[in-house]
Amino acid sequence: MTKHTHHEIGDHAACIRLVPIFNHLEDSAMNYIAEKAHTKQYQKGEFLFRSQEKEDTLYIIDRGKIRIYRLADSGKEQLVRILNPGDFTGEWTLFNPDAVHEEYAEAIRDTVVCMIQRKDVQDFLEQYPAISLKLLAEMSKRLESSERQTTQVALESVITRLVLFLAENVEPEMGNSPTITLPMGKKDIASYLGTTPETISRKFGELEDEGLIQQLSGKRIKILDLDDLLLYSE
Numbered sequence: 581m582t583k584h585t586h587h588e589i590g591d592h593a594a595c596i597r598l599v600p601i602f603n604h605l606e607d608s609a610m611n612y613i614a615e616k617a618h619t620k621q622y623q624k625g626e627f628l629f630r631s632q633e634k635e636d637t638l639y640i641i642d643r644g645k646i647r648i649y650r651l652a653d654s655g656k657e658q659l660v661r662i663l664n665p666g667d668f669t670g671e672w673t674l675f676n677p678d679a680v681h682e683e684y685a686e687a688i689r690d691t692v693v694c695m696i697q698r699k700d701v702q703d704f705l706e707q708y709p710a711i712s713l714k715l716l717a718e719m720s721k722r723l724e725s726s727e728r729q730t731t732q733v734a735l736e737s738v739i740t741r742l743v744l745f746l747a748e749n750v751e752p753e754m755g756n757s758p759t760i761t762l763p764m765g766k767k768d769i770a771s772y773l774g775t776t777p778e779t780i781s782r783k784f785g786e787l788e789d790e791g792l793i794q795q796l797s798g799k800r801i802k803i804l805d806l807d808d809l810l811l812y813s814e
């Protein structure tokens with residue numbers, strides 16, 4: 581059952597400081613934004629919103645994890661992204677009063693969310709124009725990621741999609757033999773890459789048999805040679 585909580589402004593400010601579109605502001609500005617925020621708790625399996633619902637809220641993940649997905653006409657789920665603390669969603673509906681959500685947002689563990697209404701966000705954008713640039717940059721990045729995901733599902737083999745997915749989780753400073761932590765479980769990776777969990781498990785095994793990765797505990801993957809991995813294809 582969803583719970584409304586009434587935290588002090590300091591708690592909201594901590595939530596606001598997690599978010600790149602806000603955390604570049606001075607403390608006084610973040611505290612002002614925090615005054616307009618309120619907090620909800622969602623239990624695992626509860627929805628922040630569903631497809632076709634109308635909404636005027638920016639959701640910021642404070643604690644927990646949210647799964648954003650779409651349903652195809654066939655009823656099959658297509659994972660869009662996983663949201664972790666500091667991530668946000670609902671930004672598209674902020675600029676179109678008649679917009680409805682086209683996705684589902686489901687808590688995949690107990691989650692705390694800071695919420696800000698459209699009218700308040702628009703006030704912030706007028707008072708602090710730098711927020712607009714940060715928000716535009718984030719939305720552009722998400723659009724690029726969505727387009728890349730669509731192209732890969734249409735054109736690339738599953739193994740190539742998986743290799744590129746693993747490579748996208750490598751930070752430049754990690755070097756050519758990094759250990760990464762997968763941002764989601766294999767079931768969600770399968771949905772994100774447009775295939776089945778069984779196929780993804782086989783492809784992980786294939787990469788391991790080829791001496792390209794080691795599957796460790798806790799969603800960790802050791803990439804033995806990133807260059808070799810990127811050259812690998814079926």
